[in-house]
Amino acid sequence: MGADEPVLDAPVDRFDLAARPQTAVSAGAPTPAPALILGADDDLSAHVALAESLAAAAMTLDALATAQQAFDGIELKKGARNFCFADGNPAARVLILGEAPGDEEDRQGRPFVGRSGQLLDRMFDAVGLSRRAVDAEQALYITNVLAWRPPGNRDPQPDEIAVSLPFVRRHIELAAPDLIVLMGNIACDAAIGRRGILRLRGTWVQAFGRPALPMTHPAYLLRNPPAKREAWADLLSLSARLDGAA
Ligand code: URA
Secondary structure, three states, X not given: OXXXXXXXXXXXXXXXXXXXXXXXXXXXXXXXXXXXXXXXXXXXXXXXXXXXXXXXXXXXXXXXXXXXXXXXXXXHHHHOOOOOOOEEOOOOOEEEEEOOOOHHHHHHOOOOOOHHHHHHHHXXXXXXXXXXXXXXXXXXXXXXXXOOOOHHHOOOOHHHHHHHHHHHXXXXXXXXXXXXEEEXXXXXXXXXXXXXXXXXXXXXXXXXXXXXXXXXXXXXXXXXXXXXXXXXXXXXXHHHHHOOOO
């Protein structure tokens, strides 16, 4: 039926519980201990702090992958089949930052290997860039904001992005690409704190200390083929920037 994470009969917003403890407690119920009220926020900042120190301690991409995979501060890990760190050539001048693994990525443990990934490969092939290229000039390196698949392909939640960001930042620092492509809204949100990809796309920004180009996600292009025209313009802009012409 598509349900893969049974939790409770009704949804509970734990951020709201932490922010407004009095209204979350039904009349007559015993007052929860302060530690329980503060739990969600405390856990999140502790997890972010741990993620930051683990990421900072990683001196190579392999060490970072090992540290991120072992990190337990993200619930998604329990429901995912495989850890999905990166694909392509880490020496590439271009790094693509996507959103999160989908079903096929979760099966294979590699980003962008499902339908969106096949379109992504065709798009970048058209401007001479490929994840299989050995030469850094023609190569792509691909990763996602989240390394574990969200159940049912739902959008990544703010806490999941928050605990993943320290690893993403370090990932980009270690791979040291010249240019970044921010693929879709979640990547833009994580990298520059902004959504609205249809307005953002095509305009270069700074992200993680490097020039970055927001583009519409291939999943969007599969649903809206006419938008491929703008995506093509963005690919040409990327290509020109790589050639030093822009
Ligand atoms: N969509 C993404 O953003 N990343 C993937 O790896 C697959 C689909």
